[in-house]
Amino acid sequence: MGTSIAVKMSKRLPVTLNDILKAQSRIKNHTHTTPVFTNCTFDQKYCRNFYFKGENLQKTGSFKARGALNAVTVLQEGGNPVPGVVTHSSGNHGQALAWAAKMRGLKCAVICPNNSPAVKLEAIQGYGAEIVMCEPTPTSRQQTCDQVSKDKGYHFIPPYDHNDVIAGQGTIALEFLEQVPELDAILVPTSGGGMVAGIAIAAKSIKPDIKVFIVEPQGKDVERCLTAGERLWPNPPRFLNTIADGIRLQQLGHVTWPIILELVEKQVFSQTNEEIMQGMKFCFERMKLVIEAASGAGIAAAMSDRMRNMDDSIQNVGVILCGGNTDIDHLPWYSS
CATH class of the missing domain: 3.40.50.1100 (Rossmann fold)
Known part of the structure; x- marks a missing residue:
């Protein structure tokens, strides 16, 4: 079934599962297979099983x-x-x-x-x-x-709107599903969309029923665009006022957009600065991991009412800790 889905997608999308597998072969000897972390306290409080993919420990500190x-x-x-x-x-x-x-x-x-x-x-x-x-x-x-x-x-070589960049980011999902095959959903902090596009192609090819969700800073309005099926962002593009500097671009990319529109869930997790800080603090204090605010957005989504109200069929949730390049001299909760 997974193979037939992959073949079907390859006829429509600019990046295929095969492209991602080739990317994995190119980079595997030079990048880390990043660990997956769990936290019993978090699972008990938020009533699901959460798996945190530590891309903050990747080469250069991010995916x-x-x-x-x-x-x-x-x-x-x-x-x-x-x-x-x-x-x-x-x-x-x-x-x-x-x-x-x-x-x-x-x-x-x-x-x-x-x-x-x-x-x-x-x-x-x-x-x-x-x-x-x-x-x-x-x-x-x-x-x-x-x-x-x-x-x-x-x-x-652009940050996200590039087929080879998207394919490289898709290797995250190959690893994640090998480490945790039972994943029902993945939460992906998103800027221009290269990571979520690559993850969606790989994950949906391997496991067609898995759900891939975008996590955004408040004001990005991806859900409105996905629901309408068209790009409704203002032009020229702008940056959002968010502490998550890694995901502050308002618009999704032109290459990533059709992939995301086809494969990613219409429901989007939109997080405030305060919620992002709470996600960061939990990770610092309880998981003992240094992460940046974009990663905190993913944890905040896992903590959110929207996740709490998700269908009970979604029990095993992956969260991408996308980066750890935070300035520890200027942590956001000390900047006000």
């Missing part, structure tokens, strides 16, 4: 290493000379691409908003990449990136 390394590797497989790579990023994809470029012997430039967390900028430079600052808007990020790409001849 982004998977997609970046796969994309850079595929780029070099083409046989043409690659002078370097460039991207725009608030931090995690920038770190991941800088690391992947260093692994593959390439130069790298990362365009960062001038309000990016210092801890992430320092890490990007630590991997040997050049940082170019821009204004904190999606438009400025893309324009600056385009100019650097033109000036240096670097190949642009």
Whole structure:
């Protein structure tokens, strides 16, 4: 049954299960198989079995290493000379691409908003990449990136709207379902949608009845768009006012959108800053794990009334702890 679903999807979607399996083969010797954590206190309080996938312990501190390394590797497989790579990023994809470029012997430039967390900028430079600052808007990020790409001849590898990036992120689901085959649902913190698109393709191919849910900061309005079946976000795109800097982009990507529309549940978990902080605090205090606010959003979704009111058939829930690159000198509950 799973195979027939995978073949059916491969005719419609730009990324297939086979692409994700190839990505896993490319990156597995250089990335971590991240652990899965459980917490009995959490399960008892929220009345389901929760499994937390520790991508905060991935290379470079987030899941982004998977997609970046796969994309850079595929780029070099083409046989043409690659002078370097460039991207725009608030931090995690920038770190991941800088690391992947260093692994593959390439130069790298990362365009960062001038309000990016210092801890992430320092890490990007630590991997040997050049940082170019821009204004904190999606438009400025893309324009600056385009100019650097033109000036240096670097190949642009976007944070999410790229088939090889999506395939790399889909390897999370391959691992997760091998570690916890009984998963009924997965909660995925989402910015442009590369991770949730890749996870949905892999998970639904392997286990067609599994449900994949988006977790967003309040104001992203993905549920309204999914329900309407069309992109209703304002143009140009903007950033949300959220402590979860890794998922503050309001719009889903143009490549990721049709995948998400087809495979991801219409119900979306929308979390406030206070709820995100509560998720982070639980993880710090009870699970002894350092996570960033985007990961806290996933935990907040697991704690939410929407999850509490889910159908009883959903008993085993995966939560992606998508990153751990938080500035411990500026934790959100101390910033007010």
